[in-house]
Amino acid sequence: MPTETSHPPIDTSRPHSARVYDFLLGGKDNYPVDQAVAERLPVEARIGAHQNRAFMNRATTWLAGEGVDQFLDIGTGIPTAPNLHQSAQEVRPSARVVYCDNDPIVLRHAEALLISRPEGATDYVHADVREPASILDAARRTLDFDRPVALSLLGLLHFLPDAEDPIGIVRTFTDAMAPGSYVVLSQGAADVNPERGQQGADEYGKGGIQLALRTRGDFARFFEGLDIVAPGLVTAPEWFNGTPAPAPEESGLYVAVARVP
Template structure:
C-alpha cells in the first residue's frame, strides 16, 4: 500500500534551481526545468559520474541491508524517483518491507504520489519535509515504521548540501538518536580532498544558483559515523563499496560512501 498523499501540494518554484532536479538532470532524467539544466550544464562531466555512482551505491547498500533482514527504511533527500527506487529493491527481497521517503522539493512529492507504489505486502509513505527539521521527520515516520526494530536510515548525497553553520553533525545525531539498536546508517557525501579543483568548481556553480554546499574531507565525513560499527569495506569511495559479488567496475570518484550499524 502507499500512504501520505497531501491534500494540497505546495507549489513548485521553477525560477530557482533545486538540488533534486539538478540531480535528476545529471542522471539523464526529464523531470527538471531550464533553470536546473543551466546549472547542470555548467558542472564538470565528472558530476554526472558522481550522480550515477551515488545511485548505484544506494542500490547495492539497500539490497545488502534487505538481505540482512532489515525491512524498514527511512530515506531522506529522496530525489525524483529513478527506477529502481529504494522500495523496489528492498521489496524485491523482502516484499513486506516498509519505506518512508522524505524530500523538500514539491516536484518530488508529486512524483512520489504517482510512482512510489508499494508491493501489496509492504508500504511506502512520503513526507514533504526538510532534513534540517529532523524531529518532524521522525514524528511522521513513527506512524509507519516500528522504532522498536532496526531501521535503515538513508542519507544519499544529502549532507554536503548542509554547510557547517547548519549543524549537519547535530542533525544526523538527532536522527541516529531516534533509531533503535541494530539500525543502520547509509551515507554518501561529496569529497573536498579527492579532487579539490573539481570540488571548488562544483561548489562555485551551485553557489551562483543560490545553493550552498559543504564538501568535506574523509576525516570530516567519518564523523557522521562516530560511535557506530562501520561495515566492511568501511568508508571508501562509492564505486569501492560493495558486499555481494560481482565487484563494481573500478573507477575514479569524488564521493565517499559507507554503511554502519548502530550498537
C-alpha cells in the same frame, strides 16, 4: 499514499538540488534553471550522480539481505527506477519504506510512482532534513522505531554546511533508532580532486545552492559512536558487501554504511 497530500507550489525560478540531480541522471523532471546549473558542472558531477544511485541500490540490497525490513530515505529526489523500495522489496517483499524530500515536484511524482508491493508499504513525507523531529514523527506512522530501521541520506550531506549542524541532525535520527539499525551516507569529497570540487561548488553557488564538500576525515565524524561495516569508508564504486563488485572507477564521492550499536 504519501503522508502529506497537499501540493505546495513549485518554484521554477530557482534551481533545486533534487531537480539538478534528476538532470544529471538523465531525467526529464527539471526546469531550465536546474539545467543551467547542471550543464555548468564538471563531468564528475554526472558520474558521481550515477555512482551514488548505484551505491544506494547495492547498500539497500545488502541491508534487506541482512534482515532489515524498514527504511527511511531522506533527500529522496525525483523517482528514478530502480527506487529504494524496489531494491528492498525485491529481497524482502514485506519491507516498509518512508521517503522524504522538501521539493514539491518530488511529492507529486512520489504519489504516482512510489507504489509498494502488496506485502509491504511505502509512504512519503514532504519535509526538510533540517527538521528531524518532524520527520521522525511522520515516519512513525509507517515505521516502528522499536525495531531496526535503515536511514539513508544520500547525495544530501554536501548540501548542509557545517553551520547547519549536519552531524547533530544525523545524531538526532540515530538517537531515535533501535540497536541494530543502520545509517547509509554519501558525501562529496573535498580532497579527491580539489580543483574540480571547487568548480562544482562555484557553479552550484551561482544558482544559490551552497555545496559543502568534506574531507575523508570530516566525513568520518558522522559515524562517531557507530560501527562502520565492511568495506569501510570508501569511494562509491569501492563499496560492495555480498553484492557483485562494481567496475573500478575514479570517484569524488565518499560513502559508508554503519550499524547503530
